[in-house]
Amino acid sequence: MIEFKEVEKRYPNGFLALNQINLQIEQGEFVAIIGLSGAGKSTLLRCINKMHDITEGTLCVNEVDVQQLKGKGIRDLRRNIGMIFQSFNLVTRVSVLKNVLVSFVPNMPVWRKILGIFTQEEKRLALMALDQVGILDKAYVRVDQLSGGQQQRVALARTLAQNPQIILADEPVASLDPVTAKQVMEDFKRINQELNMTIIINIHHVDLALAYATRVIGVRSGEIVFDGQASEITEETLAFIYNNTNQERGETEHAMEATITEENSIA
Amino acid sequence: MQWKLLSPKKIVLPNGKEVLEKRSIQPILWLIILVLLFFSIRITGFSLEVLVNRIQEFFVILQQMIPPNWDYLSKLWQPLFDTIKMSLFGSVAGAIVALPIAILAATNITKNKGIAMVSKFILSLLRTMPTLIVALIATFIFGLGTMAGTVAIFLFTIAYVGKLLYEQIENANMEAYEAMHSMGLTTIQAFRYAILPQILPNYLSTSLFCFEGNVRYASILGYVGAGGIGLLLNESLGWRSYENVGMILLMLVCTVFLIETTSEYFRKKLM
Numbered sequence: 001m002i003e004f005k006e007v008e009k010r011y012p013n014g015f016l017a018l019n020q021i022n023l024q025i026e027q028g029e030f031v032a033i034i035g036l037s038g039a040g041k042s043t044l045l046r047c048i049n050k051m052h053d054i055t056e057g058t059l060c061v062n063e064v065d066v067q068q069l070k071g072k073g074i075r076d077l078r079r080n081i082g083m084i085f086q087s088f089n090l091v092t093r094v095s096v097l098k099n100v101l102v103s104f105v106p107n108m109p110v111w112r113k114i115l116g117i118f119t120q121e122e123k124r125l126a127l128m129a130l131d132q133v134g135i136l137d138k139a140y141v142r143v144d145q146l147s148g149g150q151q152q153r154v155a156l157a158r159t160l161a162q163n164p165q166i167i168l169a170d171e172p173v174a175s176l177d178p179v180t181a182k183q184v185m186e187d188f189k190r191i192n193q194e195l196n197m198t199i200i201i202n203i204h205h206v207d208l209a210l211a212y213a214t215r216v217i218g219v220r221s222g223e224i225v226f227d228g229q230a231s232e233i234t235e236e237t238l239a240f241i242y243n244n245t246n247q248e249r250g251e252t253e254h255a256m257e258a259t260i261t262e263e264n265s266i267a
Numbered sequence: 268m269q270w271k272l273l274s275p276k277k278i279v280l281p282n283g284k285e286v287l288e289k290r291s292i293q294p295i296l297w298l299i300i301l302v303l304l305f306f307s308i309r310i311t312g313f314s315l316e317v318l319v320n321r322i323q324e325f326f327v328i329l330q331q332m333i334p335p336n337w338d339y340l341s342k343l344w345q346p347l348f349d350t351i352k353m354s355l356f357g358s359v360a361g362a363i364v365a366l367p368i369a370i371l372a373a374t375n376i377t378k379n380k381g382i383a384m385v386s387k388f389i390l391s392l393l394r395t396m397p398t399l400i401v402a403l404i405a406t407f408i409f410g411l412g413t414m415a416g417t418v419a420i421f422l423f424t425i426a427y428v429g430k431l432l433y434e435q436i437e438n439a440n441m442e443a444y445e446a447m448h449s450m451g452l453t454t455i456q457a458f459r460y461a462i463l464p465q466i467l468p469n470y471l472s473t474s475l476f477c478f479e480g481n482v483r484y485a486s487i488l489g490y491v492g493a494g495g496i497g498l499l500l501n502e503s504l505g506w507r508s509y510e511n512v513g514m515i516l517l518m519l520v521c522t523v524f525l526i527e528t529t530s531e532y533f534r535k536k537l538m
Binding site for chain 2: 049051074075076077078079081082083085087088089090091092093094099102103105106113114116155158159162
């Protein structure tokens, strides 16, 4: 279970990216977060696995206060949370299988970590993860030879090999064509239903969000302005979530800049 | 940059439209280059007269080198191998040590700006010191012989490979690195699995290229007593036994050519 209590996130430049977020997500939910670019969707998602720090309030993942974690604690938290990115974030120069095998690195003895040697069992688990997303035949192909949709599936397999309870997906289909985007969303849905993993997804395609997610959260200027079933969404609620005046547009641009600088400074 | 003096040229099209073409500043640049060239000739004391009058002396020496003294060959093998050993060991050790220093110097991996600054400073400091001087100092510390030469080459390799490597690390794609952080890997682990595969071919290629150069460097390190074939070169030049010098140079040319060709072959394979 993920629980936000009065969470606030203020960037060093003073911009308030998240304001008074109260949110509770149960294990096994499929949540889509919608809103304009820079509304705070990415920040909201990245706070959950502490890729970003919150500045006020408490954020608990499975009863653990994320804000108190340091070093090893953060890494253990992240082991349990998978993350999917818009640009796939794979090592393109190596094979698909090697990308998936990285999931096992934290649990390996030091000498194997350095040499990059994996056991037969680890390879079997990685291949099973690839099979789950239907690209088993590409296991020994270099990632840069694959299409965007296939690459996103490799990323998904990498996350599955980690066997997390929660998957955070930051615009996973934004750089895919409509057909491939649908297939990837199907994968998410299947994983959600079969493995009972919580899936939280940032998405620009409202129609996809409504078609696949069970719960939709609308974010506007760092605040949650809608939280309900996908079926409850109407044209008016959408207009409200996406409503922005010129003044707000200026603000969203600032937010985007803030997100970019923060991304550069993490890790 | 555009001077006010250089008014743009006007081109009129048949249909009456006008296009303003900016004047090229190329003639002015040529003028500046010529002036600088003139002053550099004056300052360096370059004289075409001396060059023309004395050039035949070069061919006199060259003639004395041919034919080379083949009997001298038997004495050359050991110092030649010393030279190669010196450069090989110095290059391998230097390239290995360069990796951790390059990681510390890369600002995208090392978040502590102080550590990165200090590492970069150490690298540029090492690069500034001429290898010959380092070898000379090393002979004071480790005594005459190949040890001093090895240390000099080791330090130069760290500086050279380290500098190029940290620039490659800083230019590496950080997306996979970010993803691995999000999977709970430590910085070192994420570097090993996300950045290293990207830079490895370049790293090996740079190290090989550095080794090539080091063989050439190593051959003159003997001049300051740091072992290798340079010692004999110095000696033979001192005795004006140019046929021996010819033999040494012939051996060096063959060795360097052989090593460069091999290294080039492998570097092409890596790319």
